[in-house]
Amino acid sequence: MAITYELLHVCKQSGARLGRIHTPHGVIDTPVFMPVGTQATVKAMSPDELHAIGAPIILSNTYHLYLRPGHDLIAEAGGLHRFMNWSGSILTDSGGFQVFSLEGLRRLTDDGAEFQSHLDGSYHFFTPEKSMEVQNALGSDIMMAFDVCSPYPSSYEDVKEAGRRTHAWALRCQKAHSRSGEQALFGIVQGGMFADLRRWSAQTLVDMDFPGYGIGGLSVGEPKPVMYQMLEEIMPILPSTKPRYLMGVGTPDCLIEGAIRGVDMFDCVLPTRTARTGTLLTSKGRLVVRNAAYARDFGPVDPDCDCYCCRNFSRAYLRHLFKSEEILAARLATWHNLRFLVHLMEQIREAIAQDRLLDFKDEFFTNYGYSAENPQMTY
RNA sequence: GCCUUAGUAGCUCAAUGGCAGAGCAUUCGGCUGUUAACCGAAGGGUUGUAGGUUCGAGUCCUACCUGAGGCG
Numbered sequence: 001m002a003i004t005y006e007l008l009h010v011c012k013q014s015g016a017r018l019g020r021i022h023t024p025h026g027v028i029d030t031p032v033f034m035p036v037g038t039q040a041t042v043k044a045m046s047p048d049e050l051h052a053i054g055a056p057i058i059l060s061n062t063y064h065l066y067l068r069p070g071h072d073l074i075a076e077a078g079g080l081h082r083f084m085n086w087s088g089s090i091l092t093d094s095g096g097f098q099v100f101s102l103e104g105l106r107r108l109t110d111d112g113a114e115f116q117s118h119l120d121g122s123y124h125f126f127t128p129e130k131s132m133e134v135q136n137a138l139g140s141d142i143m144m145a146f147d148v149c150s151p152y153p154s155s156y157e158d159v160k161e162a163g164r165r166t167h168a169w170a171l172r173c174q175k176a177h178s179r180s181g182e183q184a185l186f187g188i189v190q191g192g193m194f195a196d197l198r199r200w201s202a203q204t205l206v207d208m209d210f211p212g213y214g215i216g217g218l219s220v221g222e223p224k225p226v227m228y229q230m231l232e233e234i235m236p237i238l239p240s241t242k243p244r245y246l247m248g249v250g251t252p253d254c255l256i257e258g259a260i261r262g263v264d265m266f267d268c269v270l271p272t273r274t275a276r277t278g279t280l281l282t283s284k285g286r287l288v289v290r291n292a293a294y295a296r297d298f299g300p301v302d303p304d305c306d307c308y309c310c311r312n313f314s315r316a317y318l319r320h321l322f323k324s325e326e327i328l329a330a331r332l333a334t335w336h337n338l339r340f341l342v343h344l345m346e347q348i349r350e351a352i353a354q355d356r357l358l359d360f361k362d363e364f365f366t367n368y369g370y371s372a373e374n375p376q377m378t379y
Numbered sequence: 380g381c382c383u384u385a386g387u388a389g390c391u392c393a394a395u396g397g398c399a400g401a402g403c404a405u406u407c408g409g410c411u412g413u414u415a416a417c418c419g420a421a422g423g424g425u426u427g428u429a430g431g432u433u434c435g436a437g438u439c440c441u442a443c444c445u446g447a448g449g450c451g
Binding site: 034036037038039043044059061064091093094096097098100101102105117118119144147149188214216217218219220221245246247248249250251254266267268269270272273274276277279288291292322325326327329330 | 405406407408409410411412413414415416417418
C-alpha cells in the first residue's frame, strides 16, 4: 500500500472528519491544505521555510514539469523529491486541469488531448498512459488520474461526455500504473453542477476502487452554494475509509465549508498567487497591503498570526516592499498567507476533535467579515 | 549681447493647422487542481506667459519668461 488513511474522529456537531494519511514521505494530519508548487517550487518559498510553516505535503504539476525541464531529467536527478530537495510528501496533478485552463491550445479525443506548449508552441499528445508515465518518473506520493474538467457553465450533455471520458481515462490510468507500489493513484470525480452526474461519477470511480478520490470541476466560477450542494451529493457515496480531495479550493470559507462536508485535502494557488501581488489573508478578513491606507501602519499584518512575517515586520514595511517591487515582498507575503491557511487547518482539526466545528465556523466567519447576505464574497 | 534649440499630465515624451494622447508613477479593483513578481480600471491638462493670424492654433507670427548649447 503506497498510502494508508486512518479516520480518527468524526465531529459530532458537523460531521467533519479528523484523519491521518501515511505516505512514504511522512504523516499528514487531515483536513490538510496543500501549497501549490507547480514548477517544482512553491513560488518564493524554500523547502525549509515550508517545513517551518507546517506544510507536510505540497502539490506539483505533471504538465509543467513534462514540458520543462522534462520528466526524464527529473528521474535522472533521482525523482522530484530529491530534485527539489523536499523531504515531505508530494501530490502531482495529472495535467488534466491544463486541458481545461489552456483551452485554445488543445484538442480532445477519446484517446487523449493534444496540447500546444504555452512555452514554445510545440505540439504534444497527452494520454492517461502518458500522464502516468510522467508521474511515475516524478515519483510523487500521490498521483492524480488524467481527467476532463468541464468549464462552467456547460450543458448536461457536454458534462456527461466529459464524465464518460474521465471514467474511461481513470481506468486506463489504473492499468498503466498498476506496476508501481510506492505511489498512490487517486481517481477524480467530475459531473459539473448536475447532481445525478456527480453521483454517477462518484459511484463509477468508487467501483474502480481507488485509494483516494479527487473532486474536480468545482470552484470554476459557480456560486458557492452550488459547489457545497455538489459536495453533499458526492460524499455519501465515497467510502469513509479513503481520503477525499477537493481540488483547487480555496478560500478560507470554502476550506471550512468543505471540511464540514467531509473533505480531507485541499489545494489552491490563491494564497501564493494573491500574496505576490499584495493581498493578505488575516483573521479579520483580507487585507490589500499595497493600499495607501497602510503606508503608516506599523503594526503586524495579523496580530493573531505566529508567522515569521507577522512576528518581525509591519504593514508599512510590507507596503513599501511591494511599492518598491522588492523580492522580499513576495516572500514575506507568501510566507504569511501559507501559514495563515495551514494554521486555519490546525484550528479546524482542533475544532473537529472537540466536536465544535460549526461553532468555530461562526466565530471565524464573524471575525473575518463573511456574512449571510454576501455568501459570494470572494475571500 | 547675438544665434540655435526646447518648454504639453507628477516624470519621460507623442500629437499633417482639425476630438490633447502614451508609457511610467499615483489611487483602486481582481485573482480558487498557476500560461500569473500578473491582469484590469480610474483620477490627473488654462499645452511657459501675453498678444496676433485663422472658420479653427500644442502646431504659424511677435514679444517676454525659463532651461540647454554655441558664438562673441
